[in-house]
Amino acid sequence: MIPAPPPITGWTWPEEVGRAVLREVRAVPTEEACGLLVGVRREDGGVVVTSAVPAENVESPGRRRRRFLIDPLRLLEVEKSLRGGNEEVVGFYHSHPDGEPLPSEVDRTFMELWPNTLWVIAGITEGGELPQIRGWSLDPDPGEVNEVPVAPSESAPAARARPPHPGVPRGARRPHGAWTDIESPRGKKED
Amino acid sequence: MSVKVRVPSALRKLTQGRSELEGKGGTVREVLDHVGRDNPELLARITEDGGEIRQFLNVFVNGTDIRYEKDLDTPVAEGDEVSIVPSIAGG
Ligand SMILES: [Zn+2]
Numbered sequence: 001m002i003p004a005p006p007p008i009t010g011w012t013w014p015e016e017v018g019r020a021v022l023r024e025v026r027a028v029p030t031e032e033a034c035g036l037l038v039g040v041r042r043e044d045g046g047v048v049v050t051s052a053v054p055a056e057n058v059e060s061p062g063r064r065r066r067r068f069l070i071d072p073l074r075l076l077e078v079e080k081s082l083r084g085g086n087e088e089v090v091g092f093y094h095s096h097p098d099g100e101p102l103p104s105e106v107d108r109t110f111m112e113l114w115p116n117t118l119w120v121i122a123g124i125t126e127g128g129e130l131p132q133i134r135g136w137s138l139d140p141d142p143g144e145v146n147e148v149p150v151a152p153s154e155s156a157p158a159a160r161a162r163p164p165h166p167g168v169p170r171g172a173r174r175p176h177g178a179w180t181d182i183e184s185p186r187g188k189k190e191d
Numbered sequence: 192m193s194v195k196v197r198v199p200s201a202l203r204k205l206t207q208g209r210s211e212l213e214g215k216g217g218t219v220r221e222v223l224d225h226v227g228r229d230n231p232e233l234l235a236r237i238t239e240d241g242g243e244i245r246q247f248l249n250v251f252v253n254g255t256d257i258r259y260e261k262d263l264d265t266p267v268a269e270g271d272e273v274s275i276v277p278s279i280a281g282g
């Protein structure tokens with residue numbers, strides 16, 4: 001039995017993982033890039049990301065600039081590949097092609113379904129050369145979205161070696177019923 | 192009929208720390224009701240008060256979305272795996 005995940009107090013990722021995510025984000029500047037974050041949760045609430053697993057944005061093409069959707073089967077595949085090890089899916093990342101790396105109202109709606117999970121957002125602001133990256137998490141008690149600071153990782157446990165992740169099923173169908181319009185209740189910017 | 196029910200590790204707070212539960216029943220509905228007895232918080236996340244699946248919640252039997260089958264009435268057999276995955280989406 002694994003203890004329930006505590007609120008996330010800090011997060012970190014190796015430089016090469018951060019670089020890979022930035023490359024991916026910049027490769028699709030007019031669409032939201034997205035993926036899963038694999039890593040280790042420490043007892044003190046620190047999250048050490050060990051790898052980022054890109055996922056296809058399976059939203060309809062016209063909506064990908066302001067929305068992302070990950071096929072839930074992708075999560076099942078990755079979790080299966082991690083069974084028996086000390087790593088798990090600790091969070092998700094996505095980009096905002098036209099905005100700050102702050103959780104939108106739509107993001108918050110889905111963060112409620114994923115308490116104590118790390119949401120890393122890469123935001124591309126006007127005139128910005130490099131996307132800005134910030135981490136967020138919903139603490140279900142009392143239901144607040146908090147920024148998670150980047151914390152040093154010197155006490156990170158070594159990740160166990162494992163085979164590479166299975167490939168992304170290209171052209172995967174859009175999960176039926178997984179998304180309908182949620183409009184921002186206060187008309188805020190939604191990207 | 193004994194069926195494995197898997198929840199993402201991120202949600203194991205709702206299942207007293209377990210990411211794999213043992214359920215009994217002949218349909219997804221029966222299996223979820225069974226595991227829901229010991230894990231009411233989990234069941235509340237999966238189904239509405241009326242008993243139907245919540246909007247942004249996906250349930251798979253051996254990797255097939257039950258929306259493409261018979262929803263909660265989808266039959267399950269010994270050794271099947273029921274997976275519960277909230278939608279991963281945002282704006
Ligand atoms: Zn967002």
